[in-house]
Amino acid sequence: MIVEFLGDFGPVAQRLDMVPAGTLVAVSGTVTRVQVLGADEPRAIVTLTGLSGESAQCAVDTERYLDVWDLLVEETPVQVCGKVRRPLKNMPALVDALAIRPAVVASAREFTLRYTTADGRQVRVLPRRGVETVGRLLMKLADRDEVWDIEVLDGDGGDVTFGFSCFADERAVNA
Structure with missing residues (x-):
């Protein structure tokens, strides 16, 4: 460092x-x-x-x-x-x-991670690293049909889900 x-x-x-x-x-x-x-x-x-x-x-x-x-x-x-x-x-x-x-650190942008579980719609605001970490877990849960409708939005509300490596493989499956 x-x-x-x-x-x-x-x-x-x-x-x-x-x-x-x-x-x-x-x-x-x-x-x-x-x-x-x-x-x-x-x-x-x-x-x-x-x-x-x-x-x-x-x-x-x-x-x-x-x-x-x-x-x-x-x-x-x-x-x-x-x-x-x-x-x-x-x-x-x-x-x-x-x-x-x-410290004021030039931080990575924050993203809104949204997904649905049996308990309803979930929303979390996370930095890029947080989305990657939580996203990997969500993908495992999605494979077991415990989570669905996963999406990541940038600060302007644009869908950037497939800009994260944890969701990139899903794009190939859905193509």
């Missing part, structure tokens, strides 16, 4: 795995996983994922976790500032968080 830091001649953007340990960096992305460790003194390992799909892990100590736990929720865009650390030689670098704040 790309991180930003101040180099000898100004701002630098570089892959985290190329940045020397101890360098103060900033990384922005969407929280995609939070692993809370310890009950009495909670700390966390947070996975941030960028729009490219690359991810970085950030270690959040107890003091900071207690201050920012409400930001560490999946699908929340954040910016983490901290120092690069390599726990073991053969492990990827991670960022020891010194500060975490909400």
